[in-house]
Amino acid sequence: MDPLTLGLLVALCTIVVLFSGVSVALGLLIVSAGFLMIFDGMRSLELIPEILFGKLDNFALLSIPMFIIMGASIASTRAGADLYEALERWLTRVPGGLVISNLGACALFAAMSGSSPATCAAIGKMGIPEMRKRGYPDGVAAGSIAAGGTLGILIPPSVTMIVYGIATETSIGRLFLAGVFPGLLLVALFMAWSLFYTWRYGDRKLLTTTTYSWAEKFEILPRVVPFLLIILGVLYAMYGGVATPSETAAVGALLCLLIAMVIYKLWNPRDLWIVLRDSTKESVMILFIIAAAGVFSYMLSSLFITQSIAAWIGTLDVNPWVLMLAVNLFLLVAGFFLPPVAVILMAAPILLPIITTAGFDPIWFAVILTINMEIGLISPPVGLNLYVINGIAPDISLKTILMGSLPFVACMVIAIVLLCVFPQIATWLPNAVMGTRM
Template identity: 90%
Template sequence: MDPLVLGGLVALVTILVLFSGVSVAMGLLIVSAGFLLTFDGMRSLELMPEILFGKLDNFALLSIPMFIIMGSAISSTRAGADLYEALERWLTRIPGGLVVSNLGACALFAAMSGSSPATCAAIGKMGIPEMRKRGYPDGVAAGSIAAGGTLGILIPPSVTMIVYGIATETSIGRLFLAGVIPGLMLVALFMAWSLYSTWRSGDAERLGAGRYSWAERFEILPRVLPFLLIILGVLYAMYGGVATPSETAAVGALLCLVIAMVIYKMWSPRAIWVILRDSTKESVMILFIIAAAGVFSYMLSSLFITQSIAEWIGTLEVNRWVLMLVVNAFLLVAGFFLPPVAVILMAAPILLPIITSVGFDPIWFAVVLTINMEIGLISPPVGLNLYVINGIAPDISLKTILVGSLPYVACMIIAIILLCLFPGLATWLPEMVMGASL
């Protein structure tokens, strides 16, 4: 069978299997085993266990459970509520300042936890009721938190960036740095829209009500600063040549646990056990998907599907930006149905040779891909953040949450366009700190 036709068949079968309800990892293994057995015989199946476990034989993978523990320790405390309250006290006099405070808290909490659902849950529990009490529309209150939570997979340290780096053998340090400026740009776009929408509604003065003394503003800072110092310390250790990403993640996880115990009095062994248990579950899920995606990539390569797709695209006489538009459309649709980790592991090894062959930077592409995944997190039918927000505020309908988040989807599309016009937004900081990539 022609490899391109076989590739289309693999894509169709993979979609059907994943839609059947099986886990992503098991679905990828089932598809891989089925096609290898059918088109390559029993011999290829003998290599599957070796590939499955060999894909996990990577020192960089140690950073994933460590960063997850770090985020879980923060998520299990009142750190999110304190972040929200601190920003509210400092920004409350700004018209529309409460929604800006929520977005700022989402950005900071995302940097500490690296998790979009955790960010939505932590900030949303405090922010949504407060915004509704102050008179903000339900769509604005819910949509802004749903969109702000997506920042967790872009702003470093990001587990999604680690997965991309491992899947494409790209420097994780460079990827983290590449997400900084685009992440801040997205925060600025979100805040700008929020201020504009508040001004346009004519409720600017009413929604800017609230007054705190300087003593109240400074009183809450000691509870927030230690976590922010950990983030700065983690980034300094990585880019100052002090430690590897895995070693830095381990120290960061330990410090977050210690701060949770000291500042938030989390002395109960049961509470520590819950953090470790939940972190282990999430880590195993991600690592299992990584291992299964390795087998899936082997199947595509063994049946010459990857090579044929890359060769076919190379023969197309189209402008490279047209090609990038097609790639973005594919990623956007894939993000509607699959979690970011699954999309990256399945698509990145195929897409990377294609985009590099036409002159695009793989670090820049990682940021564009990640923003596409952010859009998927607040888009039906699988938009995870929509359901997290609905769980926090069940009296707000999914339709209202979705409509409220649509302006922020437009902000993300604008960010992708800006990255295409000015690639240096993603590549300048990595090159300045770590030098030009070879």
């Protein structure tokens, strides 16, 4: 069978298996084993265990459970509530300041936790009731938190960036740096929309009359500054040549646990056990998907599907930007149905030779891919953040949350366009800190 036709058959079978309700990792293994057995013989199955465990034999993977523990320890405390309250006290007199406070808190918490659902839950529990009490429409209150939570997979430290780096053998340090300015760009666009909304549709009840003294503003800072210092310390250790990403993640996880214990009195062994238990579950899930995706990639390569697709793309006489538009549409649709980690592990090995052949920077492309995955997090039918927000505020319908998220989706699309026009937004900082890649 022609490799391109075989690739289409693999894609259709993968979609059918994943939509059957099978877990992503198990579904990838079933498809891989089935096609290897049919087209490469039974002996090829002997290699699956070796590939499965060999894919996990990577020291860089240690950073994934460490950063997850780091985020879980923060999410288990009142750090999100304190962060929200601190920003609310400082921005209380700014038009639309309450939405801006929530978005700022989401950005900072995302940088500390690296998790979108955790960011939504931590900030939303405080922010959504407060915005509704102040008169903000339900859609704005819920949509801003749902969108702000997506920043967790872009602003470093980002687990999805680590997964992309491992899948494509790209520098994780560069990927982290590449997400800084695009993350800030998204925060600025989100805040700009909030200011516009307040100016265009707001009324007096959206402008709080609550005032805080300077003493009250500074009073809350000691609770949140230590966590921010850890983030700065992690980045300094990583880019100052002090430690590798994995070593830095381990130290960051330990420090976050210690601060959670000291500042938030997280002494109860049961609470600590919950942090470690949940972190282990999430880590095993991600690592299992990584291992299964390694087998899936081997199957595609063994059957010459990846090579044939790259060669076929290379023969097409199309504008590279038309190709990039098609890739973005593919990623957008894939993000509607699959979690970001699964999309990255399945698509990145196939798309990387295509985008590099077209002359695009793989570091820049990682940011484009991640923003597409952010859109998927607030888009049905799988949009995880929508369901997290609905769980926090069950009286707000999913339709209302979705409609409130749409302006922020438009902001993400604008960010993608700006990154295409000005790729230096993503590439300047990695090149400035780590030097230009040859």
